[in-house]
Amino acid sequence: MLSDSELKIISFLKSKKVATSDEISKETGLPLSTVFSNLALLESKGIVKVISDKKIQYISLTSEGESRLRDGMPEDKLLRLLNGNVGNLQELRSKMGSDFEIALGWAKRKGLVELNGEEIKPLVKDYSSPENTLLLKLRNGDSLNENEIQTLMKRKLVERKERRLVEVELTQDAVSKPQELYLTHEMLVSGSWRGKEFKPYNVEALPPFYPIGKSHYFRDFIEKVKDLMISLGFKEVVSDYVEMEFYNFDMLFQPQDHPAREIHDSFIVNGHGSLPNEELVRRVKDTHEKWWKYSWSEENAKRLVLRSQTTAVTARVLSKSPKNARVFTIGKVFRPDSIDATHLVEFHQMDGLVIEDEFTFRDLLSTLRDIFSGLGVKQIKFKPAYFPFTEPSVEVYGFVDPLGWVEMAGAGLLREEVTNPSGVYAPAGAWGIGIDRLAMLFLGVKDIRDLYSTNIEYLRSRRVV
Numbered sequence: 001m002l003s004d005s006e007l008k009i010i011s012f013l014k015s016k017k018v019a020t021s022d023e024i025s026k027e028t029g030l031p032l033s034t035v036f037s038n039l040a041l042l043e044s045k046g047i048v049k050v051i052s053d054k055k056i057q058y059i060s061l062t063s064e065g066e067s068r069l070r071d072g073m074p075e076d077k078l079l080r081l082l083n084g085n086v087g088n089l090q091e092l093r094s095k096m097g098s099d100f101e102i103a104l105g106w107a108k109r110k111g112l113v114e115l116n117g118e119e120i121k122p123l124v125k126d127y128s129s130p131e132n133t134l135l136l137k138l139r140n141g142d143s144l145n146e147n148e149i150q151t152l153m154k155r156k157l158v159e160r161k162e163r164r165l166v167e168v169e170l171t172q173d174a175v176s177k178p179q180e181l182y183l184t185h186e187m188l189v190s191g192s193w194r195g196k197e198f199k200p201y202n203v204e205a206l207p208p209f210y211p212i213g214k215s216h217y218f219r220d221f222i223e224k225v226k227d228l229m230i231s232l233g234f235k236e237v238v239s240d241y242v243e244m245e246f247y248n249f250d251m252l253f254q255p256q257d258h259p260a261r262e263i264h265d266s267f268i269v270n271g272h273g274s275l276p277n278e279e280l281v282r283r284v285k286d287t288h289e290k291w292w293k294y295s296w297s298e299e300n301a302k303r304l305v306l307r308s309q310t311t312a313v314t315a316r317v318l319s320k321s322p323k324n325a326r327v328f329t330i331g332k333v334f335r336p337d338s339i340d341a342t343h344l345v346e347f348h349q350m351d352g353l354v355i356e357d358e359f360t361f362r363d364l365l366s367t368l369r370d371i372f373s374g375l376g377v378k379q380i381k382f383k384p385a386y387f388p389f390t391e392p393s394v395e396v397y398g399f400v401d402p403l404g405w406v407e408m409a410g411a412g413l414l415r416e417e418v419t420n421p422s423g424v425y426a427p428a429g430a431w432g433i434g435i436d437r438l439a440m441l442f443l444g445v446k447d448i449r450d451l452y453s454t455n456i457e458y459l460r461s462r463r464v465v
C-alpha cells in the first residue's frame, strides 16, 4: 500500500522521469525531510532508483543579511541622509539610531567621509555599496564567486551551509506496470472502477494479532472452585495472610513446642497481635495444659506468622462460637521450603468447615465426595491419617489419569479440644485441600512456578477454559 506522499511523488516523477529532491519538494509541497524518507521507502519497494545522493554546499543569508537586504546597508543609508552636505554628528546619530556607529565606522574605513569635530563631510555624493549589489545578486539566484562570498562573509551577512540533494528516477518496472489500485467507496459510487486493474486480495494473509485482556488462568481456576463451593451451599470467609499464632496453631490444639511452629517451618513476622476475649484464651490455655502437660504462654500465642494453613481461618470462624456453619475459604498459605518444580514457599489451600447437629464422619466423607466430584475428580478414596485438630482424620486421594492416586486433601471431625473452648458443642467437619496440585493436574501444568507466572507471552499462550 502506498501512502499519499508516496503517490504524490510518483505522479510527479511520471511527468519528469528524473528529478531532484529539491524539485520534488517544490512541486509536491512536501517538506524535504518527508521527501527523503519517502524516497527511501520507494527505493526499497523498487519503485524509484537513486541516481545520486550528495551533500551540496550553498550560501545562505544570515538574519543580519536578511535585514540589510530589506533595509539597505548602514553606510549607504548614512550617505543618502547626508545627500552631499556636511552633517552634524548628534543629529545623524538621533536619526539613524543604533545603526549609526556601524555606518560611521564603515564609511570612514571605506574613505567615504571625513570627520571634523562634530562635523561629518561626505567625500562622494551618491553611493551604493558593493555588499548591497551582492545581496541583490544573491536574492536573484545568481551565483557569486569566491571573492564576492568572502566580502559578504566578512560582514556576517551570509554563511555557508550544507544540504542533501538526491536525484532519482522511476524504475522501468514502475513505469510499465499499471498502478495498483485499491477499490474505494468513491470508485463504486461513480463506477470509475470499470476497466481498471486491481491488486488481488490475499485471502491467506494472516490478520494482525491483537491480544485480548484476560484474567490469569490460575486466578480463573480459583474462581471456578469458589463457584463450585457456593453452588454447594457454602459461604466464603476470608482473613489476612499475617496471622496470630493463636489462630494458626493454639486454637487448633497444636502445642507450643510443635515442630510446625519452629522458625524453619513457619515464616515469623515481627511484632505481636492482641488476643481475643479472655474466656476463650483461658479455655484454650486450660485445654493445652491439661492434655499436652506444659505451661502455656500467652506471649507465644500472640506472635505473628504468615499463616501456614487456611485452617487458621476456620479457627477464626470457631472463635465466634457459631451454632452452625457451612463456610469455606480459599487463599495463600506460606511455608519455608526449597523451591523446585513441585514446591513453592507460598501456595493455595481451600479449607472448609461444617458445624451441624447430628453431623457425622460419613456426612463429612460424602461432602468431600461432592466437592471432588464437582471439581472433576470422580474417583476418590480415604486413608486414615493424623492431624492435631481432627479425630478421626483422613487423607483424601483422587484418581487422575495417567498418574494414578494422588493425595489431594486432609480432613476430619474437629476434636472437642478445638471446638469446646469456643463454646461449640455440635459436631464439626473440617478439611483442607491443596489447590495448586489440583490446578496443575487439571490445567496440564508441569511446573508449579508456572501457576504464578507473570510472563506475558506464556500467559497469552494459555487457552481460556
Ligand SMILES: N[C@@H](Cc1ccccc1)C(=O)O
Residues within 6 Å of the ligand: 308, 309, 310, 311, 351, 387, 390, 409, 410, 411, 412, 430, 431, 432, 433
Ligand atoms: N491444615 C491441614 C489440612 C487439614 C485441614 C482441616 C482438617 C484436617 C486437615 C494441612 O495443611 O495439611
